[in-house]
Amino acid sequence: MATPLIIDTDPGIDDALALMLAFASPELDVRAVTTVGGNTGLAHTTENALRLLHLLERNDVPVGAGADVPLVRRDSAPDPTTHGEDGFGGVVLPQAPRGADERSAVQIMVDVIESSQTPITLIALGPLTNVAVLIAAFPRTAAKLERIVLMGGGARVIGNMTPAAEFNIWYDPDAASRVFGSDIPVTMVGLDVTHQAVTAPEDWDGLLGGGKVSEAVLAMVKFYTAYHLKVSGSSSTAQHDSLAVAAVIDPSIVKTHSLYVDVECSGTLTRGMTVVDVDGISRLPANANVALEVDSAAFNRLLIERLIALDARLR
């Protein structure tokens, strides 16, 4: 029976690929998509989610807009060079025939969680603002979640946005702190594994000459590759968000360790750092399953194969 999901996201190029992977996979049943500000502003992330779902012919899935700015602080700003101002690297998808749901992101989350017979898995691919609000405002509903699988943070590979912090956690450290501090099971898919979940330009060749999905993928990957080339000197691109989704499709793709994780909210240089107690120094009880190893080859295969199949289905 397919795993029922809510995906909270800030599309974002790697979010887009992750969403495609989710919708391409019979193991997953995406009940709702909720948007947050992060890779770019909320208006863009919401529009991107709507257009993407239209491309995937899934206008039946509600899209709810959530928070534009972080929970507490207003000094976070996206870096427009990673995903472009619009979040899709300049790739324009056809407009969706609908707007966002009239319910807010958190309200949709509550409705989906409360109405589901099977506990819902919440996959969070962006800053954790909406998730923290759900926990703060509706703790009993949030407690019904099966688990939260989040793309964020790092245990040994600790930073990309800054030397000590990964972007999603850096963007809203207070929200992340709330999520890790809740009693809800958390699976953290951080930079330790996402930096290994890379695709090379030629990996996407199977999509050449494909339909509308392939076209969109190739165009976004082109922008994303150019960014990675500039920043790291390599044309391999890390598929951060897709790995989080893959970990739900096939848990054997990552190996997790049960560890205590805290989020640094006060540091000057370490704001947004996930302090992961890999050596058990704190003696505090573990509160997260942190992915530290990944089967990169299996991930790569899964992602590419599913996207090719999705494209074929929708051609």
Next chain:
Amino acid sequence: MPVKMILDCDTGVDDTLAILYAVLHEEVDLIGLGSVWGNVDVPTATRNCLHTLHMAGRPDIPVAQGAAGPISGGPLNLAYHVHGDDGQGNAGTGRDMGSPVAESAADQIIRLAKKYPGEIEIVAVGPMTNIAIALAMCPDLPGLVRGITIMGGAANAPGNVTEVAEANIWHDAEAAAAVFDAPWLVTMVGLDVTMNTLIDETHRERLNAGGTIGQYTSRILDFYFSFFEATSFGERRSCLHDALAVAVAAGTLVPELAPTVNAYVVTGEVQTRGQTVCDLRGMYMGFPAQEGAHCTVVLESDPHFGDQLVDLIAAAGDSAIPLDPEVAA
């Protein structure tokens, strides 16, 4: 034109007086109450909100239950030692009157703000958790309301819960920071004025001489007066923290000095957590305008506001519900 008001409170003895003021004063159109953790836990706050409304003959005003703890998930610090275990000075009736509505306090704020764009003044007299949640759920909220008035903070005055921090802010400094930083007009009614706005035993006598609503109010103030006697004044009196915020919000009390300044809340695990840092350097020149400032800090107001409040409650007549303590079956 009465001011449309949503009151978010952690009822609480002084919150009870504030609710009564809002219900009874013709210049206030109270359209909803939200309950929040703070003085007491949120179920107790909800119950006291309902009780107060029913007592004042306004069971039609909706009460929406809100957050049970601070937004970042920190420890719960309640104040039963100030407000009594029942939040009514250990003198409440113990009766459950009515029920809260289904929607959360934050959802109620958002729905009403959209229904009455530009009209509503949110008045928050407890920790600001619900407001921060509402801001996160509805990014457009600042533009949909008239503004927000808070009971909280201390610009020049010392703090109360710590040397520099006032209780509502300190309890959820992160939520308060979100409220202060959002792009709306924040009116801060803090310890600078509330510690000077007092009622004493003569006021309790006047309340006792009123109807049963006045008598009940006097009854719940007894424990509260004892707390202030022991910790702040050495005499039996209390501050009118929350009611003052309602009056300022409604315009029924016009402050004598309330400059608009840049202000922020100190967050994080530091000694000065919860301090409201207000830029008052312009005080020697009559407070010239500060660029980008959107926080009006009330520094001086009529200390005799208590007379107005007490007259209103004493004249309110009798309770619509029985007020004798409910005997457990």
Next chain:
Amino acid sequence: MTAIIFDCDTGVDDAMAIMYGAGNGADFVACTVTHGNVPVTVGARNTLTVLDAVGLNHVPVHVGAARPMAQPLKTAEWVHGEDGLGNTNPTPSTRPLAGNLAAVEIVRLARERPGELTLVAVGPMTNIGLALLLEPNLPRLLPRVVVMGGAVGVPGNASQTSEANFWHDPEAAQLVLDAEWDLVLVGLESTMSTTLTPEAIDRLSRVETPHGLLLWNAMQHYMAIYAKPLGRLTCVLHDPLAIALALDPDLAEYRLVRVAMEMHGEHTRGQVVGDLRGYEPDPSDPLEPGVARIVTRLDLATFHERFLQSLGA
């Protein structure tokens, strides 16, 4: 022979470092002592005792800072023993301590012999920080500085994110990282690989030199502490590695990394934040403030052998 100013908080592994140095060409111009493993007075007495044990009873020992710049004193007798030498209480040296205070002496020596001395610091950085404040020109007078401190890209030991020396005095550590000198940072990222092998332990257990015996006895408590996290009877050679690299830099390969101290974090005060993202090429100028050499590869076998030989094992 390499002329060295040795700042320490003796300390079991400091004792190891002194003995390593004595047997591997160190010319100890002076030892300066800081709070750290033990209070400064205890550390000073131990430094004299250890120097005497290796026949270096002409090396002056200068007392330094008794506490960190900006936080209360914390010591680690639980690791090093109440006496700082594994509770073996060796007969203390009766030599007097030298007159000048540590930071003053560091400055005086640097001015007296500009460009000649290597500063090796293996305790909290307080004395070094004080010296920098007293003499802003110090970086130009001291060509090489080798510090045991920090944990770049690996967990800490004093806290999850911070190594002990830097955690004990982050303000002083920040001064050291920001100074414009050629800094070699020997942190947990390199020292944790120096655990003694069972063969090495065996050789040590059969040592017969007086100083070797003194150290072997002092090490028992230290090894018992490390047995828990490391799972066997062994210990880590933090301070000896620092002096080893000061005496023979070619024992290791290095890269230059940008480093800075986190001063304010709730969980991270005392952490060395190194930029390992690789977004930019490594810095090229070791003298740049906020740039340090980190060890990338170590000739562990040679290091161990030299250590054992210096003890007569």
